[in-house]
Amino acid sequence: MSKSLFNTEVLKSEISQIRQFDEQVSEFGDLIRLTLGQPDFPTPYHVKEAAKRAIDDDFSFYTQTAGYMLLREAAADFVKEKYNLSYDPKDEILATVGATEALAAVLLTLLNPGDKVIIPSPFFSLYESLVRYAKAEPIFIDTSDSGFIVDPDVLDATMHEHRDNLKAVIFNYPNNPTGTTWNKETVERISTIFEKYPETIAISDEIYSEIVYDQPFVSLGEHLREQTIVINGLSKSHAMTGWRLGLIFAPRYLTEQIVKTHQSLVTSASSITQFAGIEALTVGKDDALPMKEQYQIRRDVVIKALRSLDFEIAEPTGAFYIFAKIPEAFAQTSFDFCYALAKETKVAIIPGSAFGAAGEGYVRISYAASLENITEAMDRITHYVNSKR
Ligand SMILES: Cc1ncc(COP(=O)(O)O)c(C=O)c1O
Structure with missing residues (x-):
């Protein structure tokens, strides 16, 4: 089909790297996904x-x-x-x-x-x-x-x-x-x-x-x-x-x-x-507060685990993401790091390169997931990182 049929910028663009990564690692079966950019709570009743x-x-x-x-x-x-x-x-x-x-x-x-x-x-x-x-x-x-x-x-x-x-x-x-x-x-x-x-x-x-x-x-x-x-x-x-x-x-x-x-x-x-x-x-103007309390507990679990593994972390003061620098011992792109991690541990996190060149070398971990899954994921990541050093 003729390329001129389309807006050239649409033609050049790709579907979100987050989606692409998610699809690629799906082949590894049942994963703990810390990839999602959305709350895991139901909408208030x-x-x-x-x-x-x-x-x-x-x-x-x-x-x-x-x-x-x-x-x-x-x-x-x-x-x-x-x-x-x-x-x-x-x-x-x-x-x-x-x-x-x-x-x-x-x-x-x-x-x-x-x-x-x-x-x-x-x-x-x-x-x-x-x-x-x-x-x-x-x-x-x-x-x-x-x-x-x-x-x-x-x-x-x-x-x-x-x-x-x-x-x-x-x-x-x-x-x-x-x-x-x-x-x-x-x-x-x-x-x-x-x-x-x-x-x-x-x-x-x-x-x-x-x-x-x-x-x-x-x-x-x-x-x-x-x-x-x-x-x-x-x-x-x-x-x-x-x-x-x-x-x-x-x-x-x-x-x-x-x-x-x-x-x-x-x-x-x-x-x-x-x-x-x-x-x-109106009635629900403070509905975010109990969810925020839960996020904060989960956030602290992730911070503690990653800091003990020498990941440098941007000060996580909001939203439900941790952006962590991959330790230098891993001479890998963020994509390769996340791909190997998903393959070996069945924990999915997003390569920082999905967010522009400045994100290369980092990973994004979403803690909009259950505390149980987060704790298990951190155990697996700890085991994985320690086994590579
Ligand atoms: C920074 C940022 N802006 C906008 C959006 C889109 O939000 P909405 O679901 O309201 O379209 C998102 C969703 O992940 C986001 O992270």
């Missing part, structure tokens, strides 16, 4: 009940493009109470089909061919493909030398270098894949830098905002409101990945354009899911 009521009450029609007003009001109150954010539910909040559609709608709205978008690396792979599909150019900043948190001076220098075509910077904290997050000081320093580049938009993917340990979550939308598009959603906070509900919070001049793209892509988010969302953001 009362949220499911709200959706069932919506079905029985025949809420089966298209909703407003931006989502039900009740949902936007619930979202506005939630982010005000939790993160001190101020967005008008009337025209500064959009309900989307997951954070994924939110990102697609935002990037399609902002980007012209030839625009540049800075992406701190390692990164969630969707960012690169969406930027490329829009014929824009990703510029990566390697954060592995600065504890996987973008160095403000390096960011400033990179923004300056590319200032002529620079449209946006995509941030993500708490971070997938590194589990690092920003404190108030980092948020303030980054905000100050953006003041020098008033034409550049910060796209802040805050989907893990409810899963931060031992410190408050500070949103970029609080400190850099007029230049920031906050992306969030219920996938991680309420264990609702399959329901597909995301949220965009942005000043009016941005949402009034994004809403057009969103309408062309999906018309609106699912009506039934939106009812579940209203319940989750």
